[in-house]
Amino acid sequence: MTTAASDHPRPHSPWHLFIAFTVLALQGFGGVLAVAQRELVDRRRWMTREEFVDAYSVAQLLPGPNVVNLSLMLGDRFFGWRGAFAAIGGMLFAPLVLVIVLAASYNQLASFPAVAGALRGMGAVAAGLILAMALKMLGTLRRNPLGRVLCVLLGLTTLVAVTVFRVPLAWVVIGLGTAGWCIARWCIARREGGQR
Incomplete structure (x- = not known):
């Protein structure tokens, strides 16, 4: 990944990166990719769309979850190994706690029809988010x-x-x-x- 351009905003500290990736991870039910693109490119402007596509392409070739690989690369880009650990920690800590809590209570919650319906609905939303992100990324093909x-x-x-x-x-x-x-x-x- 190229070094951050000076005209792009950048995170103030590894802690800022940790918080940003925690917020990002908590929005990503069913997949974080579309949320990551919106947060990192559109909202925070830490990357251009072209940089996002390039970094995501590399992240996809590496073993492990794509967005976790992306967070690792972006953290390293700004703060070296401290940023990499902060970004990956933010990406994994809150979802890990949430998944453990949900897994522990799933047997009691799964019997409620509203919960089963909500889980099915989230699958459709995740597919829609991925499709919307793909359509937004089409513009990067020009270059x-x-x-x-x-x-x-x-x-x-x-x-x-x-x-x-x-x-x-x-x-x-x-x-x-x-x-x-x-x-x-x-x-x-x-x-x-x-x-x-």
Whole structure:
């Protein structure tokens, strides 16, 4: 990840990062990605949309939860290892406590129809949030080295592979991720060769 640009606001301290990621994590029922994009790019302006897409792409290739990887990278970007621990702590501490409390009381709560309905409704909301974030991110494709057409083709190929052919996500990331990387390298080399 590139160093933070001077014209971007930045967190004041690791504690500020911890609080920001705690607030972010507590908003993310069913998935934090859309909330992370809104908080980090639109609201706090710690990253541009392009930086978010780049960092999220790297976070997705690493083992573990994507947004936790993203928090680790962003914390390190601002405050080194102290920021990385603060961001990951904020991302995990409150949800861990909440999940332990809910797991302990789930057997009593699961029998209530309102609770079961609320859980089903949250799944639809999470899908809507992810779709909304994807639509917002489409604007970043303008400056992508692949160009819009190749990006859309890779995206559609990924969608078809996962939903129609039910290819395991690991194989999609390895196969199409490698293909995307190779095509991007070729496009960049071609563009740099044409500028000489």
